[in-house]
Amino acid sequence: MIIERSAMTRPxxxxxVSFLAFFxxxxxxxxxxxxxxxxxxNRIVSAGGSITEIxxxxxxxxxxxxxxxxxxxxxxAIKLPDVGYMRRLSPEGVLSVNPDLIIAxxxxxxxxxxxxxxxxxxxxxxIPNEFSRAGIVAKINAxxxxxxxxxQGAKMAAELDAALKEAEDKANAVxxxxxxxxxxxxxxxxxxxxxxxxxxxxxxxxxGGINAVSQYEGYKPLTDEAMSxxxxxIILLMQRTGQHQITDEDLANQPAIAITPAxxxxxxxxxxxxxxxxxxPRTARAIVDLNKLFYPNES
Numbered sequence: 666m667i668i669e670r671s672a673m674t675r676p677x678x679x680x681x682v683s684f685l686a687f688f689x690x691x692x693x694x695x696x697x698x699x700x701x702x703x704x705x706x707n708r709i710v711s712a713g714g715s716i717t718e719i720x721x722x723x724x725x726x727x728x729x730x731x732x733x734x735x736x737x738x739x740x741x742a743i744k745l746p747d748v749g750y751m752r753r754l755s756p757e758g759v760l761s762v763n764p765d766l767i768i769a770x771x772x773x774x775x776x777x778x779x780x781x782x783x784x785x786x787x788x789x790x791x792i793p794n795e796f797s798r799a800g801i802v803a804k805i806n807a808x809x810x811x812x813x814x815x816x817q818g819a820k821m822a823a824e825l826d827a828a829l830k831e832a833e834d835k836a837n838a839v840x841x842x843x844x845x846x847x848x849x850x851x852x853x854x855x856x857x858x859x860x861x862x863x864x865x866x867x868x869x870x871x872x873g874g875i876n877a878v879s880q881y882e883g884y885k886p887l888t889d890e891a892m893s894x895x896x897x898x899i900i901l902l903m904q905r906t907g908q909h910q911i912t913d914e915d916l917a918n919q920p921a922i923a924i925t926p927a928x929x930x931x932x933x934x935x936x937x938x939x940x941x942x943x944x945x946p947r948t949a950r951a952i953v954d955l956n957k958l959f960y961p962n963e964s
Contacts, residue, residue, distance in 0.1 A: 704813025713770025796867025
């Protein structure tokens, strides 16, 4: 869904709408029509790593004046001013670069920041984020349409759609699929584990694995018993640095991990978080790379 600042055109029943619709109601934002474009906006802030990557891939990077902290690729993006984490955007940081348009991934916020930006009369376009091949194609088209470069977007989307389908089909041709558990955090014996409906769940399935935890949506802590019952063949983690990284040895020594098939074989797979979970222009390559890590002995 793409949203922008404008007057409400119909009443909203708050008890029956989603969080995003509630957001729309309290901030004066509403669903924009599919043909809402901003071809003349040249001071754009992008929030969301995949949004920034798409803008660069479309060749529209010269229109960017800032990006959020998840936008760490390509290298040229890092040189842009950083307005903070997409879910904790600072209104002062955003307004300091004098933007005329903000393009953000769904889930960006907080609502207080969006309220202030709405009061400043800055168009705020929210791009949907579905963790699938179709979702990536829709994201590219939404960004391209917003920028007024529909033809470039359609070409890019078609090429990536074909690459994604090829990568996904090859990855899922494996005969015996492995059970993968994505661990977001693992410190002090506490584990935050992906269920269904997450980026981790999406990429596991696209890369030819089975999500070992499917009894809930989102991320939740698991008990030692639940970890053991999930029987993961592989523990999947984001590659981190410094104090945020947990070594394979430390991970294998944690009791809840040690009793799983993955822990016993020390089968831990790590990958850069934005590359793996960004669902953008690089996802076809990420699928291929992740599949090779899941099934290193497959031809």
